[in-house]
Amino acid sequence: DTTVKQNPRYKLARVGKPVNLICSQTMNHDTMYWYQKKPNQAPKLLLFYYDKILNREADTFEKFQSSRPNNSFCSLYIGSAGLEYSAMYLCASSSGTGDTQYFGPGTRLLVL
Amino acid sequence: GDSVTQTEGPVTVSESESLIINCTYSATSIAYPNLFWYVRYPGEGLQLLLKVITAGQKGSSRGFEATYNKETTSFHLQKASVQESDSAVYYCALGETANYGNEKITFGAGTKLTIKP
Numbered sequence: 307d308t309t310v311k312q313n314p315r316y317k318l319a320r321v322g323k324p325v326n327l328i329c330s331q332t333m334n335h336d337t338m339y340w341y342q343k344k345p346n347q348a349p350k351l352l353l354f355y356y357d358k359i360l361n362r363e364a365d366t367f368e369k370f371q372s373s374r375p376n377n378s379f380c381s382l383y384i385g386s387a388g389l390e391y392s393a394m395y396l397c398a399s400s401s402g403t404g405d406t407q408y409f410g411p412g413t414r415l416l417v418l
Numbered sequence: 419g420d421s422v423t424q425t426e427g428p429v430t431v432s433e434s435e436s437l438i439i440n441c442t443y444s445a446t447s448i449a450y451p452n453l454f455w456y457v458r459y460p461g462e463g464l465q466l467l468l469k470v471i472t473a474g475q476k477g478s479s480r481g482f483e484a485t486y487n488k489e490t491t492s493f494h495l496q497k498a499s500v501q502e503s504d505s506a507v508y509y510c511a512l513g514e515t516a517n518y519g520n521e522k523i524t525f526g527a528g529t530k531l532t533i534k535p
Contacts, residue, residue, distance in 0.1 A: 348525040356518040409464035
C-alpha cells in the first residue's frame with residue numbers, strides 16, 4: 307500500500323485561529339514532507355521530518371510548525387491563520403536515499 | 419535558488435496528436451540535479467511519471483518520454499500520440515539530495531493538459 311492519507315480534505319478556518327492538518331502513511335517511510343500549493347503556482351516545500359528531526363525552509367520558518375509523534379503521522383500547524391494561508395497543502399513521504407516521494411491527495415484550506 | 423519553468427497552460431490537444439510540454443531548469447546549488455515529471459490526474463494526488471538522474475539519459479513511462487539535456491538545461495516531456503486518459507496536470511521538477519539522503523524537490527507551476535476526443 308503506497309497510500310498517503312490526509313485529513314481533513316477540506317478545512318475552513320477563521321483569521322487569527324489555529325489550524326492543524328494531519329497526514330499519515332503506513333509505508334514505514336523515514337521522511338515526511340509538507341508542501342503548500344496556491345493556484346497557478348508551483349508546490350512549495352515548507353518543511354520535512356527526517357525521522358524525528360524537523361527541517362523547515364528558511365523563508366517559511368516562523369509561519370509553520372509541525373510534529374511527528376510517531377513514524378506514521380505528521381501534522382502541520384498554523385498558530386494564527388491569515389488570509390495568505392489559503393492554499394492546498396500536500397503531504398508526501400519517502401524512504402531511503404533518493405527514493406520517490408509519494409503524495410497524499412491534499413487538504414484544501416480556506417481562511418476567511 | 420533552484421527554479422523550474424515549464425509550458426504555461428492550459429494546453430489542449432486532440433486525441434492521437436503528438437504532445438510536447440517544455441521544461442527548463444536552473445540549478446544553482448547542484449551541478450547535476452535529478453529531474454522528474456509528476457502528474458496529477460483529476461481527483462488524485464501527485465504521482466511520479468518518470469525520473470532521470472543521469473545527464474543525456476532518457477526516461478519513459480506510459481508512452482511519455484523526456485531526455486535530460488544538460489547543455490540546454492531542459493527536460494521536455496513528449497508523447498507521440500495522446501489519449502483522452504492523459505488529461506491531467508503535469509509538473510516538471512528537479513531534486514537535490516538533502517542532509518539525510520532524502521530529496522528536496524523544486525517544482526514548476528504545472529501545465530494543465532486537456533485531450534479532446
